[in-house]
Amino acid sequence: MxxxxxxxxxxxxxxRVPLTGVSATGRLNGxxxxxxxxxxxxxxxxxxxxxxxxxxxxxxxxxxxFEMELNGxxxxxxxFGRQQAERKYENAIDEGDSAxxxxxxxxxxxxxNVANLKPGEDAVVRYRYVELLRAxxxxxxxxxxxxxxxxxxxxxxxxxxxxxxxxADLLIEYPFTLRVDIADITDAARVxxxxxxxxxxxxxxGLTVTLGNESLLDRDAVLxxxxxxxxxxxxxxxxxxxxxALASAALPATExxxxxxxxxxxxxxxxxxxGDSIEAAKRAxxxxxxxxxxxxRVSLTRFGSDVEHxxxxxxxxxxxxIKPVTRIVQRMNADMGGTNMAEAIxxxxxxxxxxxxxxxxxxxxxxxxxxxxxVVALAKRSGHRLFVIAIGAAPNExxxxxxxxxxxxxxxxxxxxxQVEPAMLxxxxxxxxxxxxxxxxxxxxxxxWTAPLPTAVFxxxxxxxxAGFRTRPASPVIVTIIGNEVGNKASNDAHAMLTLxxxxxxxxxxxxxxxxxxxxSALPEEAARDLAVKYQLVSAHTSLVLVAQRADADKVQGxxxxxxxxxxxxEGWGGAGQARHRSxxxxxxxxxxxxxxxxxxxxxxxxxxxxxxxxxPPPPGSDDALxxxxxxxxxxxxDSLRSAxxxxxxxxxxxxxxxxxxxxxxxxxxxxxxxxxxxxEALCISIGANSSHITASDFIEALLRFxxxxxxxxxxxxxxxxxxxxxxxxxxxxxxxxxxRIEQAATP
Numbered sequence: 001m002x003x004x005x006x007x008x009x010x011x012x013x014x015x016r017v018p019l020t021g022v023s024a025t026g027r028l029n030g031x032x033x034x035x036x037x038x039x040x041x042x043x044x045x046x047x048x049x050x051x052x053x054x055x056x057x058x059x060x061x062x063x064x065x066f067e068m069e070l071n072g073x074x075x076x077x078x079x080f081g082r083q084q085a086e087r088k089y090e091n092a093i094d095e096g097d098s099a100x101x102x103x104x105x106x107x108x109x110x111x112x113n114v115a116n117l118k119p120g121e122d123a124v125v126r127y128r129y130v131e132l133l134r135a136x137x138x139x140x141x142x143x144x145x146x147x148x149x150x151x152x153x154x155x156x157x158x159x160x161x162x163x164x165x166x167x168a169d170l171l172i173e174y175p176f177t178l179r180v181d182i183a184d185i186t187d188a189a190r191v192x193x194x195x196x197x198x199x200x201x202x203x204x205x206g207l208t209v210t211l212g213n214e215s216l217l218d219r220d221a222v223l224x225x226x227x228x229x230x231x232x233x234x235x236x237x238x239x240x241x242x243x244x245a246l247a248s249a250a251l252p253a254t255e256x257x258x259x260x261x262x263x264x265x266x267x268x269x270x271x272x273x274x275g276d277s278i279e280a281a282k283r284a285x286x287x288x289x290x291x292x293x294x295x296x297r298v299s300l301t302r303f304g305s306d307v308e309h310x311x312x313x314x315x316x317x318x319x320x321x322i323k324p325v326t327r328i329v330q331r332m333n334a335d336m337g338g339t340n341m342a343e344a345i346x347x348x349x350x351x352x353x354x355x356x357x358x359x360x361x362x363x364x365x366x367x368x369x370x371x372x373x374x375v376v377a378l379a380k381r382s383g384h385r386l387f388v389i390a391i392g393a394a395p396n397e398x399x400x401x402x403x404x405x406x407x408x409x410x411x412x413x414x415x416x417x418x419q420v421e422p423a424m425l426x427x428x429x430x431x432x433x434x435x436x437x438x439x440x441x442x443x444x445x446x447x448x449w450t451a452p453l454p455t456a457v458f459x460x461x462x463x464x465x466x467a468g469f470r471t472r473p474a475s476p477v478i479v480t481i482i483g484n485e486v487g488n489k490a491s492n493d494a495h496a497m498l499t500l501x502x503x504x505x506x507x508x509x510x511x512x513x514x515x516x517x518x519x520x521s522a523l524p525e526e527a528a529r530d531l532a533v534k535y536q537l538v539s540a541h542t543s544l545v546l547v548a549q550r551a552d553a554d555k556v557q558g559x560x561x562x563x564x565x566x567x568x569x570x571e572g573w574g575g576a577g578q579a580r581h582r583s584x585x586x587x588x589x590x591x592x593x594x595x596x597x598x599x600x601x602x603x604x605x606x607x608x609x610x611x612x613x614x615x616x617p618p619p620p621g622s623d624d625a626l627x628x629x630x631x632x633x634x635x636x637x638x639d640s641l642r643s644a645x646x647x648x649x650x651x652x653x654x655x656x657x658x659x660x661x662x663x664x665x666x667x668x669x670x671x672x673x674x675x676x677x678x679x680x681e682a683l684c685i686s687i688g689a690n691s692s693h694i695t696a697s698d699f700i701e702a703l704l705r706f707x708x709x710x711x712x713x714x715x716x717x718x719x720x721x722x723x724x725x726x727x728x729x730x731x732x733x734x735x736x737x738x739x740x741r742i743e744q745a746a747t748p
Contacts (some may be wrong), residue, residue, distance in 0.1 A: 096555030304336020
């Protein structure tokens with residue numbers, strides 16, 4: 001079968017999609033979960049390609065291995081500092097070899113690049129991660145992110161640029177298979193899934209759980225496992241010449257855990273919540289209002305592009321006050337546009353609180369925003385605890401966990417179509433509990449290092465503690481937990497002392513590498529990079545890279561065409577179908593309106609970019625300048641003007657101004673002759689017309705780097721390029737080199 005007739009996926013624009021499907025196999029042993037994921041690629045085009053695919057993992061997952069099978073031969077990746085890894089990847093491309101690069105974008109998002117995949121070639125990208133789960137009582141929620149829903153804001157806030165920005169396409173369907181072996185559980189009734197139809201069959205050590213045959217990569221896979229018992233324990237494993245210990249336990253509830261509440265409820269009514277998500281959010285909110293006592297106080301705010309306070313400040317939690325608020329909630333819709341979360345949190349925090357009271361903010365959202373770190377920083381400064389109920393088929397776990405963990409709060413998850421009552425019961429238990437913290441840990445041996453402690457401890461929730469030792473601890477770990485002061489009171493009922501006996505460690509190097517990953521955030525940059533390289537971890541400071549060398553006769557000539565691999569649209573997003581019944585035949589009016597908004601401004605709103613960047617000649621435009629450009633006309637740029645542009649931009653950046661975002665802004669900084677200004681405008685339009693990934697600001701930055709290539713005036717002022725961004729700019733630079741000539745002239 002020829003490449004041209006081989007069955008392949010295509011986007012709405014008719015572009016071929018090299019990703020053919022994803023499969024995963026995992027093992028759950030108590031609270032330790034390992035998963036191996038395979039991404040299957042095939043180049044069905046007639047040209048050499050580079051694929052770029054950004055995918056999610058659990059926020060606290062630790063990626064342990066990365067490899068690629070190319071035409072049946074396996075190649076294993078090695079961790080290097082980020083810049084060194086990118087250079088190895090770029091050098092391999094320049095030398096005509098194939099290569100793969102895995103980059104950590106932060107907040108659970110990774111980008112994998114596979115370069116120089118020839119027509120007809122197959123590649124399997126395989127990565128393995130481990131996650132330390134937390135239980136509530138004996139129940140464990142296993143959440144496997146598979147899809148990134150469209151998010152509000154600027155992708156650059158999430159360190160994403162160009163083809164790495166996760167787009168979505170309505171026509172794409174990726175098959176997804178999953179098998180998870182669960183140890184020490186034999187009763188299939190103890191494993192359920194709110195996201196998929198599952199089959200559980202006995203094996204020699206427990207159960208094997210698989211998804212239904214027609215599963216797709218359009219929603220997170222969720223398994224809920226109900227253990228008979230999860231005892232407190234301490235596992236100790238060798239770590240080089242020393243040892244690493246993991247102590248795990250759950251704190252029991254006490255009579256002190258029934259305190260009155262001062263709650264500020266914040267409901268996300270942005271367009272992405274339409275459909276399943278807003279209905280689940282409303283049910284959750286009604287449950288929360290119904291669980292209030294007369295002694296509680298509550299406010300309610302909803303938000304999207306704007307913020308609307310439903311109540312006038314904090315109101316009593318009695319039935320008389322709550323009944324009208326409940327009726328308003330039941331009539332709410334996801335009709336408020338974008339997701340200006342930082343503004344909404346700021347407005348909610350500003351609601352006055354009675355003197356001596358400590359207010360908690362409860363956020364109900366799908367979390368589909370890019371500026372996670374900005375929201376987290378705002379929450380940390382607030383003085384409030386933030387509790388998050390993350391709703392939907394593919395909620396942003398990073399926002400929910402980081403906002404809650406950094407403020408001493410907690411988060412819970414409700415999949416689309418899942419009953420909300422269990423999550424509400426868990427959340428009320430945390431809210432009403434006396435605030436607690438860890439006061440002391442007796443490891444029996446002085447540790448050389450300890451991982452950062454949790455900011456808060458809640459009854460019935462698991463805590464994990466990690467430390468490293470020169471000599472092996474020989475006694476159980478004793479953890480002392482005390483109640484935080486609330487107002488002027490501190491409750492002795494909230495104090496506890498937990499004894500965590502020694503238990504058998506996991507096999508292999510999983511525990512030492514997991515512990516190393518937990519330490520990185522507390523280390524200086526250079527020390528964190530060295531530790532990540534030592535334990536071969538991908539991190540903010542390191543990337544994983546592999547090179548598949550080709551024989552001389554098989555080398556690739558020239559640069560590959562870059563293909564940004566789109567995601568399926570997350571099921572139920574914006575009201576597009578329901579998670580239990582896949583259907584795009586009758587999308588909601590809100591979804592249709594949002595789709596129109598996306599088409600108009602994807603970089604400033606939800607991002608649904610799909611078309612790859614292809615370095616073909618620019619097509620003819622509608623004006624004379626663009627017609628001349630398409631005909632091959634070039635531009636002679638005086639060296640004096642080139643120098644003036646660089647000086648003006650360097651001075652502006654040094655003064656704290658932003659990089660020019662279009663030709664008009666560049667002209668405002670450094671006046672351009674009319675013919676050159678028109679030429680740049682036409683060139684910007686021409687290059688952008690070939691790719692939904694190229695914006696005017698991208699063109700200006702590429703132009704400045706091109707003009708600055710021999711002098712380096714902007715090197716210290718412009719941000720460093722990531723590999724995928726560098727690849728885009730190299731393509732633009734090739735066009736600029738052909739079309740813009742620098743005339744060497746004396747500087748006036």
